[in-house]
Amino acid sequence: MMTRRIVLLVAVLLLALLPVLNALPSSNPLHVSDFLVSIIGKWICYAILALALDLAWGYAGILSLGHGAFFALGGYAIGMHLMRLIGPRGVYGHPVLPDFMVFLGYRELPWFWLGFDWFPFAFLMALVVPGLLALVVGYLAFRSRITGVYLSIITQALTYALMLAFFRNDMGFGGNNGFTDFKELLGLPLNSGTTRAILFYAALVSLVVVFLLCSALTRTKYGRVLTAIRDAESRVRFLGYSVTQHKLFVFVLSAMIAGLAGALYVPLVGIINPGEFSPGNSIEAVVWVAFGGRGTLVGAVLGAFSVNALKTWLTSVAPDLWLIALGCLFVAVPLLLPKGLVGLVRRRKGKA
């Protein structure tokens, strides 16, 4: 237990060191590239998404194949704020309307864009909108006792439907192109190294906070109720627990964490478009959690980092192989690593 904490602490400290090393002059042998810092910043956001998914799937048995939708909605909320902040610096120079609205002939800001110029509101929406969507979808599904593969299919359809909707220009979210060309956030210019370091630290701190929160939650009686629901749902019902209520609670919480991950991700990468809703993204997130080890929080984070590292490496050396590799992981993990990397480590320890 103690050594595990030390390992985690060292890992966080090493990550925290990256922007510092990045600030060193490039002649210094310890210097790390902008590319590495930005890509690891992305992985940190993915790790938060993996924690969200693990909470719902690994602990409560809700296999969502649509968590990418909550992530993308969080990203869109912050993206709307970033678009508002561009102001007259856009190509068309309109004082209020973002470029795409001018291009599409909007006269004034649609009502659902109001308030997004204020950061606290936009940040709140990045959590509330995914939470509300999860509340509605979850309520309908859990109340009707839709579980297992049927629930997975519904969540997959949800993210696909949202992708198609966001592709439409008349949705008012920039259609195909989404949002990009952001200028600043909270008064900080997005193209400066300092801002990138701050965003990196914001993501890292969020990861640590979400990890500690999930870890505390899973150790309460509520966490044990979730485990019980995962393993024998109807038995929990006969104990007098409202399974609908408990599943809904964890599903909404999980969606909000996914929204947070998306909100941290968009300023880091500088773009959000409907591609983020694509069903493949949600499935990739499931592969991270499965590969790392579902039902353990460390596993979810480890899986997000390792699968994405593999993806980055493969897409640079042999781009055609990535989808095949992902497919292989999808098949091989349940067969060879049913408990993921964490299970493998535990098994090794058990033998030694």
Next chain:
Amino acid sequence: MMEPEALATMPHAISTQGLYLDGVTVAFDGFRALNNLSLIVEPGELRAVIGPNGAGKTTMMDCITGKTRPGSGIVKFGDRDLTRMDEASIANLGVGRKFQKPTVFDALTVFENLELALKAPRNPIACIRWVLRGEARARIEKTMQEIGLTARAHDLAGLLSHGQKQWLEIGMLLMQDPQLLLVDEPVAGMTDHETEQTAALLTGIAGERSVVVVEHDLEFVKALNSRVTVLHEGSVLSEGSITHVQNDPRVVEVYLGR
């Protein structure tokens, strides 16, 4: 529907309510699993229900616990109409059920299994804020002693033997402080010694609470020394003491004499 946790915090007077089934019929695709079944279990009574396979024993339990809605008939516990309530509300009303196949939570310890079953507010926030206090701990420890699993308190339930899982499940029912216990084939797969211990456990529980035991094992039913109801093709064939039903020619024909 009443909030489950509101019900959970309501104090129960012990054994003032009986179980009342009248004219209950359940049909699946034309097959009548229960056919005009009527049954009264007095408060505090221990009742054994026997009958050949397909007699409707499990369907009867499903009707009482809200898993199946009868096509017609009355199912009442005290003055509450059970046909209009869902499983969680019925459980919180004080009706506990032990399934044929023991379903304990394998990934949790014996102690944690009992803790989940312990009567306490059941909503997510209350579960997050739940702190195990001395009184609750004492109740869990008392129950572990009753079911003989004190030594296994911190072992995962998945590691228990079949008989021990059955006891753990009975213990989980007791933690809910039920007024009516429905016990489905408690001694299936148990050794003779375990069967004796289970009979003693159940007779000890009755009195304070009503207990309905569904069982195949006649030696066990004799050991319970209670009123016996024989089901056949979805309705009551015979009812009375074990000697009475054993000598009833209809019972001999359909069940005992096969």
